[in-house]
Amino acid sequence: MTVPFETISSLAKQLDAGHVSSRELVEDAIARTERLNPELNAVIALDKPGALAAAEKADKARADGATSPLLGVPMLHKDIFCTRDVQTSCASKMLADFVPPYDATVVKNLDDAGMVSLGKCNMDEFAMGSSNETSFFGAVKNPWDFNRVPGGSSGGSAAAVAAGLAPLATGTDTGGSIRQPAALCGITGLKPTYGRVSRYGMIAFASSMDQAGPMARTAEDCALVLNAMAGHDPLDSTCADISVPDYSAGLEQSIEGLRVGIPKEFFSSHLNDGVAATVSAAIKELEADGAVIVDVSLPSTDLGVSTYYVIAPAEASANLSRYDGVRYGYRCDSPSDLQDLYLRSRTEGFGKEVKRRILIGTFTLSAASYDQYFMKAQQVRRLIAEEYQSVLKDVDVIAGPSAPNTAFILNDDSKSITDMYMEDVFTIGANLAGLPAISIPAGLVDGLPVGMQLIGSRFGEAQLLNIAHQFQRRTDWHSLSPNLEGLTR
Amino acid sequence: MKWEKVMGLEVHLQLSTQSKIFSSSATAFGADANTQTNPLDVGLPGTLPVLNHAAVSQAIVFGLGVSAEIGKVSRFDRKNYFYPDLPKGYQISQFFEPIVKEGVFEVPLEDGSIFPVRILRAHLEEDAGKSVHDAIPGHTGIDLNRAGTPLLEVVTEPDFRTAEQVVAYLKALHALVTYLGISDGNMSEGSMRCDVNLSLHLEGETEYGTRTELKNINSFRFIERAIHVEAERQQDLLESGQSVVQETRLFDPDNDETRSMRSKEVANDYRYFPDPDLLPIVIDDATIERIRDALPELPAVKRGRYTTELGLSQYDANLLTQDRATAEFFEACCAASKNPKATANWILGDLSAALNKEGLTIGGCEVTPEGLGSLISRIDDGTLSSKMAKTVFEGLWAGEPDVDRIIEDRGLKQVSDSGALETIVDELIANNPAQVDQYRAADEGKQKKLIGFFVGQAMKASQGQANPQMLNQLLKQKLG
Numbered sequence: 020m021t022v023p024f025e026t027i028s029s030l031a032k033q034l035d036a037g038h039v040s041s042r043e044l045v046e047d048a049i050a051r052t053e054r055l056n057p058e059l060n061a062v063i064a065l066d067k068p069g070a071l072a073a074a075e076k077a078d079k080a081r082a083d084g085a086t087s088p089l090l091g092v093p094m095l096h097k098d099i100f101c102t103r104d105v106q107t108s109c110a111s112k113m114l115a116d117f118v119p120p121y122d123a124t125v126v127k128n129l130d131d132a133g134m135v136s137l138g139k140c141n142m143d144e145f146a147m148g149s150s151n152e153t154s155f156f157g158a159v160k161n162p163w164d165f166n167r168v169p170g171g172s173s174g175g176s177a178a179a180v181a182a183g184l185a186p187l188a189t190g191t192d193t194g195g196s197i198r199q200p201a202a203l204c205g206i207t208g209l210k211p212t213y214g215r216v217s218r219y220g221m222i223a224f225a226s227s228m229d230q231a232g233p234m235a236r237t238a239e240d241c242a243l244v245l246n247a248m249a250g251h252d253p254l255d256s257t258c259a260d261i262s263v264p265d266y267s268a269g270l271e272q273s274i275e276g277l278r279v280g281i282p283k284e285f286f287s288s289h290l291n292d293g294v295a296a297t298v299s300a301a302i303k304e305l306e307a308d309g310a311v312i313v314d315v316s317l318p319s320t321d322l323g324v325s326t327y328y329v330i331a332p333a334e335a336s337a338n339l340s341r342y343d344g345v346r347y348g349y350r351c352d353s354p355s356d357l358q359d360l361y362l363r364s365r366t367e368g369f370g371k372e373v374k375r376r377i378l379i380g381t382f383t384l385s386a387a388s389y390d391q392y393f394m395k396a397q398q399v400r401r402l403i404a405e406e407y408q409s410v411l412k413d414v415d416v417i418a419g420p421s422a423p424n425t426a427f428i429l430n431d432d433s434k435s436i437t438d439m440y441m442e443d444v445f446t447i448g449a450n451l452a453g454l455p456a457i458s459i460p461a462g463l464v465d466g467l468p469v470g471m472q473l474i475g476s477r478f479g480e481a482q483l484l485n486i487a488h489q490f491q492r493r494t495d496w497h498s499l500s501p502n503l504e505g506l507t508r
Numbered sequence: 509m510k511w512e513k514v515m516g517l518e519v520h521l522q523l524s525t526q527s528k529i530f531s532s533s534a535t536a537f538g539a540d541a542n543t544q545t546n547p548l549d550v551g552l553p554g555t556l557p558v559l560n561h562a563a564v565s566q567a568i569v570f571g572l573g574v575s576a577e578i579g580k581v582s583r584f585d586r587k588n589y590f591y592p593d594l595p596k597g598y599q600i601s602q603f604f605e606p607i608v609k610e611g612v613f614e615v616p617l618e619d620g621s622i623f624p625v626r627i628l629r630a631h632l633e634e635d636a637g638k639s640v641h642d643a644i645p646g647h648t649g650i651d652l653n654r655a656g657t658p659l660l661e662v663v664t665e666p667d668f669r670t671a672e673q674v675v676a677y678l679k680a681l682h683a684l685v686t687y688l689g690i691s692d693g694n695m696s697e698g699s700m701r702c703d704v705n706l707s708l709h710l711e712g713e714t715e716y717g718t719r720t721e722l723k724n725i726n727s728f729r730f731i732e733r734a735i736h737v738e739a740e741r742q743q744d745l746l747e748s749g750q751s752v753v754q755e756t757r758l759f760d761p762d763n764d765e766t767r768s769m770r771s772k773e774v775a776n777d778y779r780y781f782p783d784p785d786l787l788p789i790v791i792d793d794a795t796i797e798r799i800r801d802a803l804p805e806l807p808a809v810k811r812g813r814y815t816t817e818l819g820l821s822q823y824d825a826n827l828l829t830q831d832r833a834t835a836e837f838f839e840a841c842c843a844a845s846k847n848p849k850a851t852a853n854w855i856l857g858d859l860s861a862a863l864n865k866e867g868l869t870i871g872g873c874e875v876t877p878e879g880l881g882s883l884i885s886r887i888d889d890g891t892l893s894s895k896m897a898k899t900v901f902e903g904l905w906a907g908e909p910d911v912d913r914i915i916e917d918r919g920l921k922q923v924s925d926s927g928a929l930e931t932i933v934d935e936l937i938a939n940n941p942a943q944v945d946q947y948r949a950a951d952e953g954k955q956k957k958l959i960g961f962f963v964g965q966a967m968k969a970s971q972g973q974a975n976p977q978m979l980n981q982l983l984k985q986k987l988g
Binding site: 100101107109114117119120121123218219220221222223225226227253254255256257333334336337339340341343345346347357361381384385386389393 | 547550551552553554555556557558559586588590592595596597598650777779780781784785786787
């Protein structure tokens with residue numbers, strides 16, 4: 020019994036047919052994780068008893084006649100989602116021992132749909148990073164090349180799905196944290212519209228942009244999972260009270276005549292030539308399927324990164340103030356007074372990148388720089404959002420690369436922090452504008468996956484998933500999987 | 509030249525919602541430490557605030573109560589600072605766009621005049637928790653029951669020049685919010701907390717001096733004292749050529765002095781920015797009108813009605829409307845007595861004296877408005893003399909509800925039967941011929957004095973129950 024690279028849809032059929040039980044799937048997934056993870060480091064908490072109990076419950080429900088398309092299918096959560104009674108660390112020393120007394124709404128929704136959570140995925144600390152190198156639990160390796168990063172911040176989720184540990188992992192995307200690792204690991208990752216999925220119980224990084232989404236093998240699987248993840252939540256005031264369509268039912272639409280806009284700024288000097296060629300070929304594929312390719316312009320694309328790195332750290336600096344060593348989380352040894360407690364708990368509990376962003380955010384919000392930085396960034400954010408809206412009046416979706424490069428070398432000291440921030444240059448726009456966007460496998464360059472990004476209108480997830488699905492019917496890039504046999508011990 | 513005080517007030521009112529402003533935890537006072545908390549109140553990761561709309565309605569009610577403009581779109585902002593009783597490391601407040609904008613609040617003064625105070629703004633915010641220093645020896649505990657309690661911070665323009673004005677404003681504000689039912693205004697439980705911004709300048713100057721902020725003075729009594737002490741301190745500094753430092757100071761009633769707390773205004777940068785977890789509060793005209801229609805009669809309107817329609821003095825009207833309970837008692841009492849002036853006199857006289865003596869509030873004593881009202885009508889219909897009325901009042905005070913029953917039980921009825929009185933008077937005249945002669949010989953002025961003898965004797969004979977008015981009339985008739 021070995022189904023490491025199966026899709027959710029296929030597993031659900033096998034479960035329904037009785038060819039396999041949820042318990043067997045979960046046991047296999049745990050065994051595979053225990054075998055591969057010491058090298059990959061994609062998973063930082065396995066909840067074996069919880070997973071086995073949930074699997075048995077799912078098997079019993081199925082025996083009693085239940086037939087949810089997700090029932091009994093194993094999955095993993097990014098460690099940013101609060102899981103009742105299971106470690107939720109955000110990959111930080113600060114929360115290394117934190118066990119929440121409640122479930123995030125995303126966790127609850129997928130539980131309710133019968134999915135079986137195996138445990139928690141590694142990530143960049145507090146979702147701050149594009150390489151998964153900032154994790155307190157160590158870097159995650161890219162299953163396609165162990166010397167390379169999986170991308171970030173949902174690097175553990177992307178690597179886990181790519182390595183076949185589970186057919187689904189949840190991710191979160193504040194500036195590209197689902198799409199960039201999905202691209203670098205050769206999987207499909209959807210960042211929904213801001214407000215489509217509840218943020219309740221998802222540890223906040225930059226609240227005005229954070230959004231949870233599915234990371235899976237196919238657009239079809241993402242649709243199945245989004246059906247269960249999305250929807251209004253009274254616990255999150257920013258979660259839209261807009262009905263959730265059946266995303267799976269909308270996957271068989273023809274894309275004939277669909278207008279696809281290609282922003283010239285997405286094919287700028289930032290873009291690696293191999294990636295450019297691969298994404299261009301993928302766009303040709305859409306054209307071959309009947310789509311109309313239109314040249315468009317998003318002139319403020321280059322301002323996105325600076326704008327994002329003012330707003331996101333500003334929000335983060337406040338969001339992370341609660342980690343003060345007083346009520347829970349890391350506390351320094353024998354503080355001499357209150358000041359010392361704050362100072363050392365936060366100095367010792369946070370990693371370098373997190374501290375950098377807290378400092379940037381504290382600076383940009385200070386009275387002396389608020390107008391010059393924070394206010395200005397809010398204005399540019401509106402400008403960028405308006406550019407996207409205006410382009411999306413003319414075209415149905417925007418297409419381009421998800422990331423400027425393929426997976427880069429781990430611990431590469433020659434890569435500056437600003438080089439790292441430029442990883443998000445094509446993804447950040449959708450976050451600033453609150454738009455849905457998906458990354459789908461589009462080919463390989465030197466044996467490394469490349470992702471194509473599609474950006475849609477607000478609450479236009481159904482259309483993105485349909486285009487992605489149609490693309491995946493014509494291509495098989497999403498079916499490729501890395502050779503991990505070298506890891507078998 | 510004389511120094512003049514210039515003061516502006518910031519009052520934090522705890523709103524009377526059942527649950528907290530952003531969580532479903534209860535807000536009741538005095539529960540065991542940390543029992544009224546949930547993951548949000550503790551600031552656990554991933555929790556999100558959800559606005560309690562009851563707090564918004566109460567803020568609008570307040571705004572309408574001070575004739576203020578209601579912000580059609582107001583927003584929540586984060587005020588960032590570290591303190592152990594502040595679980596998130598920021599307080600959710602309204603900095604950029606408050607829900608209540610400029611208004612004017614008419615404050616009645618002791619002399620019956622009206623002192624208009626300009627309200628600058630009032631904004632919603634969440635309260636912090638409390639540090640507890642005596643629960644665990646050698647440690648400071650944190651009680652988060654209060655964290656997240658809805659507050660309305662009411663900020664005035666620097667319109668106050670005397671401590672009396674400040675106290676009058678606070679009393680009127682207390683009256684207003686209890687009338688409106690949006691706060692219990694209880695100062696000792698912290699439901700109404702007052703900060704005074706105070707500076708001095710020479711009379712006639714238009715520029716203001718450097719101010720200090722006096723924090724959290726929790727009784728009316730201390731406010732006057734704190735203002736006096738701080739003004740003297742500033743005056744001493746200024747007269748000796750020194751300058752006032754802008755800072756927050758705490759009044760210490762035990763040592764009758766103010767002490768520097770921290771020089772926060774200059775040192776602290778709260779880094780306010782819009783809270784991305786909460787949507788703007790959008791209020792339409794229909795909502796404002798619906799709330800306006802449901803408002804109770806405001807103290808200022810009541811005062812006007814009491815003086816013009818009921819004929820009370822401005823002074824009495826001010827006193828009766830100082831709190832909602834007294835005004836409601838007065839109105840219910842009037843309904844029973846049909847005599848507003850006498851009712852005002854009884855409430856502000858005997859009842860108020862008895863309440864003060866026992867340290868009770870009008871709602872906490874045994875006297876009912878119906879009881880006092882029927883007592884007054886029994887005076888008016890001649891059943892009771894004013895002396896008897898005091899005895900009946902004692903009965904009411906002791907908890908006996910029925911005035912007629914008290915009269916009956918104590919045998920207090922005045923003799924108003926003219927036949928019975930006539931018998932007494934006739935006997936009196938027959939038995940005291942010398943006094944009768946003396947009376948008849950006297951002039952009108954002297955007669956007024958001499959009649960007292962007959963009244964006294966007749967009262968004695970009737971065991972104090974003769975109706976004095978009838979008795980007087982009868983005596984004059986029979987003697988004259």
